[in-house]
Amino acid sequence: MSTRRAVITGVGVVAPSGIGSEAHWKTVLGGESAIGPITLFDAGQYETTLAGEVPEFDVSQYVERRLQVQTDRWTHLAYAAAELAFGEAELDPSTVEPYKMSVALASSSGGNQFGQRELQRLWQPDTSRTVGAYQSIAWFYAATVGQLAIKHQAKGPSSVLVSEGAGGLDSLAHAARLVRRGADVVLAGGTEAPLGPYALACQQRSGRLYTGTDPAAAYLPFDERAAGYVPGEGGVVFVVEDLDHALARGARIRAEIAGWAATQDAVAASRTSSGSVRQYARALGTAVERAGLTPGDVDLTFPDAVGLPGYDRTEVEALRAVFGDAGPAAVTTQKPLTGRLYQGGSALDAATAVLAMDYGLIPPTAGPERPADGCELAFVREERATEVRTALIGARGFDGFNSAVLLRAHS
Incomplete structure (x- = not known):
């Protein structure tokens, strides 16, 4: 290799x-x-x-x-x-x-x-x-x-x-x-x-x-x-x-682009679907594993954050399947500030992760104000000064695409 x-x-x-x-x-x-x-x-x-x-x-x-x-x-x-x-x-x-x-x-x-x-x-x-x-x-x-x-x-x-x-x-x-x-x-x-x-x-x-x-x-x-x-x-x-x-x-x-993975739900999306917990979790977990890390090593997580109740719940379930019942240690999303940029949005999350490493800051999440039932995670409410060594970004695409990338600070 x-x-x-x-x-x-x-x-x-x-x-x-x-x-x-x-x-x-x-x-x-x-x-x-x-x-x-x-x-x-x-x-x-x-x-x-x-x-x-x-x-x-x-x-x-x-x-x-x-x-x-x-x-x-x-x-x-x-x-x-x-x-x-x-x-x-x-x-x-x-x-x-x-x-x-x-x-x-x-x-x-x-x-x-x-x-x-x-x-x-x-x-x-x-x-x-x-x-x-x-x-x-x-x-x-x-x-x-x-x-x-x-x-x-x-x-x-x-x-x-x-x-x-x-x-x-x-x-x-x-x-x-x-x-x-x-x-x-x-x-x-x-x-x-x-x-x-x-x-x-x-x-x-x-x-x-x-x-x-x-x-x-x-x-x-x-x-x-x-x-x-x-x-x-x-x-x-x-x-x-x-x-x-x-x-x-x-x-x-x-x-450094340290780990990555992609999976497919293999089920056509419909107005009532909400994505596969198993396949999304598999992408997230595999990206961490390929980076030679464990979920406990991840400092910051950027979720896909679709904004549809069903998809939001399945995303939380997938994160808990990887990180345990408490979910990731720190979660933030800025998509509510920009709208959903499709492929540009997941790239923008990766850019924000790089900047968090640059500045030694976890940026505050842009939501939620009142988490829905089943959507409680460790959202970072205020700017937090801390070293960010690793960041996991998750994303999903219409019709069952699931991807994850693990970025790691260079040393």
């Missing part, structure tokens, strides 16, 4: 909580909600009118004009996140051997806004009724991987991971596998841009979205008032490196 170790050296956050890891961390510590009315289009006719949007995103700062017109907002967010990640890692990608650099990002719905615009042109009788040539690639679920690989000349094996909300963690796991197989640098993580008319209509079909108008009540995982979630855009791109490569150039090691 390869002894090459995968470490995170750069974290590029572009999320409703802010652009850049410092902005995100400030939002997390302050408990500032970024959920509000959708402004990217008129959502007045929809049951769900709230979401988490990336604030003051200026695409021209990150994407040249010729590429802006060829790509979707989802890809624009990833361009920005990758630039921020390389900046934090203090790594110029042009100095990396091209065939030793890969891109492995997660994706769910692809280029929604680009596709919406082009198809509306096709439908409208008072237009040319044509679709632009870039429609053939801009909407494609692998477009962002391809665009970043081209921009940064990453000629190593590249991949797109498709497992909805679990994808951000699957991406980190695959990045670690690529490092073991010989890659020196991998761009990992994922962004999402699910806020458009057709995209929102598709999401509403799941029956999982909050349909009220109060931002303060829009996303309350594990709370007795939980009534679904609201979508959000953005996410994180990480620079993942081989440890020896990072040390040789004097890089700051932020965290």
Whole structure:
């Protein structure tokens, strides 16, 4: 077995909580909600009118004009996140051997806004009724991987991971596998841009979205008032490196991807389903085991936090199956501040875990205020100064995907 170790050296956050890891961390510590009315289009006719949007995103700062017109907002967010990640890692990608650099990002719905615009042109009788040539690639679920690989000349094996909300963690796991197989640098993580008319209509079909108008009540995982979630855009791109490569150039090691696992419920999701306790627990426990640790070694846990009563209860049951009746020692979630970013959300949890290690702080949870019956866990209510050596992140994707990643501080 390869002894090459995968470490995170750069974290590029572009999320409703802010652009850049410092902005995100400030939002997390302050408990500032970024959920509000959708402004990217008129959502007045929809049951769900709230979401988490990336604030003051200026695409021209990150994407040249010729590429802006060829790509979707989802890809624009990833361009920005990758630039921020390389900046934090203090790594110029042009100095990396091209065939030793890969891109492995997660994706769910692809280029929604680009596709919406082009198809509306096709439908409208008072237009040319044509679709632009870039429609053939801009909407494609692998477009962002391809665009970043081209921009940064990453000629190593590249991949797109498709497992909805679990994808951000699957991406980190695959990045670690690529490092073991010989890659020196991998761009990992994922962004999402699910806020458009057709995209929102598709999401509403799941029956999982909050349909009220109060931002303060829009996303309350594990709370007795939980009534679904609201979508959000953005996410994180990480620079993942081989440890020896990072040390040789004097890089700051932020965290090691020490353990990971993925399972499948093998049962189609429905409006009455709530996920498999056994399969989710198996993913969580296996990630800890593969890191060479025991559940008692885990300092901090980030749950999936769907915000649906049934899913919240099964998540608590899965955590108790791994950690015992008391559950994990410390639990925190910030998803109620941003909305559910799908693959971008699990990547954002991993970014928050890295920052907790950086700052020696456990950030306060953004809920629940009143835990529902069966959802009592050791939620961290106030910012806690303590060394965070290990963090377990769990995530689930629609239709039975379960993933977990164990991050460990480098020593």
